[in-house]
Amino acid sequence: MSNPEQKHIPEGYMEDQSGRLVPIEKIKQIDLTRHDLVNALVNKAREAQELLAKFKVDALQEIQSFIDLSAMEYDIPLGGKKGNVTLTAYDGRYRIQRQIAESLVFDERLQVAKELIDKCIHRWAEGSADEIKALVDHAFQVDKEGKISTGRVLGLRRLDIKDDEWLKAMEAIADSIQVTGSKTYIRVYERVGQSENWKPISLDIAAL
Structure with missing residues (x-):
C-alpha cells in the first residue's frame, strides 16, 4: 500500500x-x-x-x-439520556453499548455564576464558608491548557444549598453550558461466567 x-x-x-x-x-x-x-x-x-x-x-x-x-x-x-443504549444478547453472554459523549464548554455566563457564588460566600462569612470557598476555588481552577473542568464546575450543582443567590448562580452555570461536539463510542462486553461482572472485548491495540 x-x-x-x-x-x-x-x-x-x-x-x-x-x-x-x-x-x-x-x-x-x-x-x-x-x-x-x-x-x-x-x-x-x-x-x-x-x-x-x-x-x-x-x-x-x-x-x-x-x-x-x-x-x-x-x-x-x-436509548437513554443523550442517545446511549445497551443491547444484551438473549443468553446474557454478550453486551453492546452505544455511548454518545458530548464536548462541553462554558460561555461568559460562567463568570456571572462565579461572582454570584463569591457574594454568597462573603455574605455567609461564618460556619462552613471557608470549606465551600476552597471547593469553589478548586472547581474554577484551569488546567495546563487554560480550560476549566466541566466536571468540577457541574459538581457544584449537586451541593444541597437552598440559598436564593446560590440557586441563581447554579442556574447561570446551567445556562452557560454550550455543546461544541460529540463523539460516539461502540463498546463490546462479555459476561464473566454467571456473575454480574462484564469484561470489555477490547478494540484498543494497547489493551490487547
Whole structure:
C-alpha cells in the first residue's frame, strides 16, 4: 500500500530522514531490512484501522436500525439520556453499548455564576464558608491548557444549598453550558461466567 503523498524517488535511491537522496548500494542491509519491516507493519496497521472504522460504521447503522424496529413494533423508544443504549444478547453472554459523549464548554455566563457564588460566600462569612470557598476555588481552577473542568464546575450543582443567590448562580452555570461536539463510542462486553461482572472485548491495540 503506497502513500499518495510520498514524493517521487529516483530508481536506485532512497531518501533518508533529512530528505537527502542516498544510493541504495550505500545503505547497510540492516537499515534496509528495518525499513521494509516498518513499512510492512504500517501497511498492516492501516488495513486494521480501515477494518475497525468499517466495523464502527456498520455497527452504528445496525444498532440504529434495531432501535427503529423496536420503536415501530412496540412503540417504546430505546436509548437513554443523550442517545446511549445497551443491547444484551438473549443468553446474557454478550453486551453492546452505544455511548454518545458530548464536548462541553462554558460561555461568559460562567463568570456571572462565579461572582454570584463569591457574594454568597462573603455574605455567609461564618460556619462552613471557608470549606465551600476552597471547593469553589478548586472547581474554577484551569488546567495546563487554560480550560476549566466541566466536571468540577457541574459538581457544584449537586451541593444541597437552598440559598436564593446560590440557586441563581447554579442556574447561570446551567445556562452557560454550550455543546461544541460529540463523539460516539461502540463498546463490546462479555459476561464473566454467571456473575454480574462484564469484561470489555477490547478494540484498543494497547489493551490487547
